[in-house]
Amino acid sequence: xxxxxxxWRPEARGLVCGLSLDTSRDDLIAxxxxxxxxxxxxxxxxxxxxxxxxxRLRVDGGMVANDWLCQCLxxxxxxxxxxxxxxxxxxxxxxxxxTVGGGLVGSLGDAAGLWQLxxxxxxxxxxxxxxxxxxxxxxxxxxxxxxxxV
Numbered sequence: 001x002x003x004x005x006x007x008w009r010p011e012a013r014g015l016v017c018g019l020s021l022d023t024s025r026d027d028l029i030a031x032x033x034x035x036x037x038x039x040x041x042x043x044x045x046x047x048x049x050x051x052x053x054x055x056r057l058r059v060d061g062g063m064v065a066n067d068w069l070c071q072c073l074x075x076x077x078x079x080x081x082x083x084x085x086x087x088x089x090x091x092x093x094x095x096x097x098x099t100v101g102g103g104l105v106g107s108l109g110d111a112a113g114l115w116q117l118x119x120x121x122x123x124x125x126x127x128x129x130x131x132x133x134x135x136x137x138x139x140x141x142x143x144x145x146x147x148x149x150v
Contacts, residue, residue, distance in 0.1 A: 006045075012144050037069070040077055057073070057077065058082045059081055059082070071121050075125035080122055087118075097111070
């Protein structure tokens with residue numbers, strides 16, 4: 001499907017960099033999960049450039065059950081990542097709207113107050129390592145987009 005925001009290049013294709021004879025199936029799985037963190041960091045960087053910096057990120061969906069992914073996201077994005085007790089928030093949101101519509105909860109603000117933290121993940125990676133990894137990501141993105149090495 002190419003690369004979405006903030007690159008908007010649907011013709012871009014996947015790229016795996018840094019393979020060696022020691023690369024395992026687990027390494028490829030970890031790289032795939034890490035790519036979610038790197039892409040999220042790209043989006044957070046774009047938001048900050050537009051004057052809307054994010055210092056805390058609430059996550060949801062099936063992938064966030066993976067502690068490694070949540071910690072990787074916190075480390076790569078450099079923000080606190082918060083996972084709710086109920087990770088399927090689309091269904092939860094529909095339920096919250098129903099409680100407001102049915103008069104069981106007074107407002108959307110009150111319904112939002114029903115969100116509960118299951119676990120938080122703090123960035124634990126050094127700034128120097130984060131910058132090195134993000135530079136490597138930028139180089140890989142540049143290659144995937146068909147531009148010269150950064």
